[in-house]
Amino acid sequence: MKTKLQFGTPCLALIWLIVTTLPFIFVVATSLKTQDETFSAPVWALPQHLYFGNYAAVLEGPYFTYFRNSAFVVGVSVLLIVLVSAMAAYAFARLRFSLNKTLFAIIVAGMIVPLHATLVPIYLLTRNLGLYDTPFALLGPYVALSLPVSIFILTGFMRQIPRELEEAAQLDGAGPFRIFSRIFLPLSTPGLATVAIYNGIGLWNEFIFAYMLTSTPEHRTLPLAIWDFQGQYSSNVPAMLAVVTLTSLPLIAAYAFGQERVIKGMMAGSLKG
Known part of the structure; x- marks a missing residue:
C-alpha cells in the first residue's frame, strides 16, 4: 500500500503540472501567431513561424x-x-x-x-x-x-x-x-x-x-x-x-x-x- 502511494503521488503531481501548464503554453503559442494563422490553423497547433509583431504592437x-x-x-x-x-x-x-x-x-x-x-x-x-x-x-x-x-x-x-x-x-x-x-x-x-x-x-x-x-x-x-x-x-x-x-x-x-x-x-x- 505504501509503495502504491509513493508511486501514485508523483504521477498525480505530474498530471496536475500538465493540466496547469497547458493553458499558459496555449497563451504563449497563440501570442506568437499571426491573426490569419489563428483562425486558419487548429486551435492547439503550434505557430508555423514565430511572429513577434504582436509584442511589438503591444509595447508600442x-x-x-x-x-x-x-x-x-x-x-x-x-x-x-x-x-x-x-x-x-x-x-x-x-x-x-x-x-x-x-x-x-x-x-x-x-x-x-x-x-x-x-x-x-x-x-x-x-x-x-x-x-x-x-x-x-x-x-x-x-x-x-x-x-x-x-x-x-x-x-x-x-x-x-x-x-x-x-x-x-x-x-x-x-x-x-x-x-x-x-x-x-x-x-x-x-x-x-x-x-x-x-x-x-x-x-x-x-x-x-x-x-x-x-x-x-x-x-x-x-x-x-x-x-x-x-x-x-x-x-x-x-x-x-x-x-x-x-x-x-x-x-x-x-x-x-x-x-x-x-x-x-x-x-x-x-x-x-
Whole structure:
C-alpha cells in the first residue's frame, strides 16, 4: 500500500503540472501567431513561424502607462494592507478589550461579502468624493476588500508568538507600540510576506473595479490593456494574448520567488496558539 502511494503521488503531481501548464503554453503559442494563422490553423497547433509583431504592437502602445499605473496602485495598496492589517492583528491577538472577539468576528465576516454587491455603492462613493478616473480611485476598494483575509491570516500568526517575549519587554518598560514594532513585526515577517504576495497577485489581476472606476488610458491598469485590441466586430486575439503573457510574467516571477513563504504563512495563520 505504501509503495502504491509513493508511486501514485508523483504521477498525480505530474498530471496536475500538465493540466496547469497547458493553458499558459496555449497563451504563449497563440501570442506568437499571426491573426490569419489563428483562425486558419487548429486551435492547439503550434505557430508555423514565430511572429513577434504582436509584442511589438503591444509595447508600442500605452502598455507602459498601464504598467506604471498597476505598479503604483498595487504597490501602495499592498503597503497599506500590510500596515493596517498588522496593527489590527496585533490588537486582536494581544490586546485585551471587551469587543475583541466581536469586532474580529465582524471583520472576518467581511470575507463572505460578495464582491459584486459592493460595486454600485463604491462607484457612487468614488464619484461623490471626486476620485473617479484618478490614480487614487482604486486604493480604497483594494485596501478595504483585502483587509478581512489579511487580518485573519496575521492574527493567527501573531497568536503563536510566545507571550514570554512580550512580558519580558513589558518588564523593560516597553509599551504596546514598541512591543509591536520591535518584537511582533520582525517575528511576523513570514506572515507579512504571505499577505503581501497573496494580495499583490490578486490586485495585479483585478479587472472589475479597474474597469468601473477608471475610463481613460492614462489611469487604467494592465488588465484593461486587452481592450486596446478588441473592436466592435473583431478582436486581435494574438495581440490580446501577448498582453496576457506580458502581464503574467511579473506574477510568475513573484510567485516563484515567494511561494514557499506563502504556503508557510498560510499554514501558520490557520493554526491557533
